Amino acid sequence: KAGVTQTPRYLIKTRGQQVTLSCSPISGHRSVSWYQQTPGQGLQFLFEYFSETQRNKGNFPGRFSGRQFSNSRSEMNVSTLELGDSALYLCASSRSTGDPDEKLFFGSGTQLSVL
Amino acid sequence: AQKITQTQPGMFVQEKEAVTLDCTYDTSDPSYGLFWYKQPSSGEMIFLIYQGSYDQQNATEGRYSLNFQKARKSANLVISASQLGDSAMYFCAMREGSATNKLIFGTGTLLAVQP
Numbered sequence: 331k332a333g334v335t336q337t338p339r340y341l342i343k344t345r346g347q348q349v350t351l352s353c354s355p356i357s358g359h360r361s362v363s364w365y366q367q368t369p370g371q372g373l374q375f376l377f378e379y380f381s382e383t384q385r386n387k388g389n390f391p392g393r394f395s396g397r398q399f400s401n402s403r404s405e406m407n408v409s410t411l412e413l414g415d416s417a418l419y420l421c422a423s424s425r426s427t428g429d430p431d432e433k434l435f436f437g438s439g440t441q442l443s444v445l
Numbered sequence: 446a447q448k449i450t451q452t453q454p455g456m457f458v459q460e461k462e463a464v465t466l467d468c469t470y471d472t473s474d475p476s477y478g479l480f481w482y483k484q485p486s487s488g489e490m491i492f493l494i495y496q497g498s499y500d501q502q503n504a505t506e507g508r509y510s511l512n513f514q515k516a517r518k519s520a521n522l523v524i525s526a527s528q529l530g531d532s533a534m535y536f537c538a539m540r541e542g543s544a545t546n547k548l549i550f551g552t553g554t555l556l557a558v559q560p
């Protein structure tokens with residue numbers, strides 16, 4: 331069974347540009363959540379999707395957005411990139427949302443560097 | 446507010462010995478889930494073990510076990526018979542409430558296994 335797939339693995343962008351990251355969850359999983367990991371702030375929750383609906387959103391500016399498609403694949407977009415957006419972006423998938431015993435499985439992440 | 450505390454920034458252990466990584470948590474929600482993940486230098490976040498707040502027994506997954514002490518709000522990870530491949534960053538995380546897959550992460554413990 332394939333795991334969570336994130337593309338691309340690495341990205342280099344310049345300030346002011348926008349970027350789109352992709353996440354394909356494990357087959358049969360309908361919940362996808364996104365996290366940002368930086369050396370200074372650690373792992374921070376961005377947003378969570380289930381059945382194409384955003385269920386929860388972290389404390390990030392509106393430049394960060396996401397969506398989920400009918401096949402459960404998800405994308406996140408960051409517009410007007412800033413140097414501080416340089417981070418590892420991790421995607422996690424699970425079968426459902428809200429089940430106390432539900433386990434979350436992560437992908438390998440997309441390393442974004444903003445120059 | 447929910448919080449995860451990992452007080453050990455780094456630890457050394459000899460190969461084949463057991464090691465305990467500490468994690469304490471704070472929440473007022475009676476329903477929660479606790480996770481441990483391993484993050485090697487490659488960046489992927491690998492699921493290790495899960496403990497639900499209502500689970501009566503400590504969780505075990507192969508060489509990993511979770512020492513769950515609910516009254517003390519601690520969820521320490523025990524790795525038995527350490528291997529060189531166990532060298533990585535280890536994160537403790539908590540699911541916030543029961544209607545979301547949002548995880549709150551600790552700051553992590555860097556484990557180095559010495560031959």
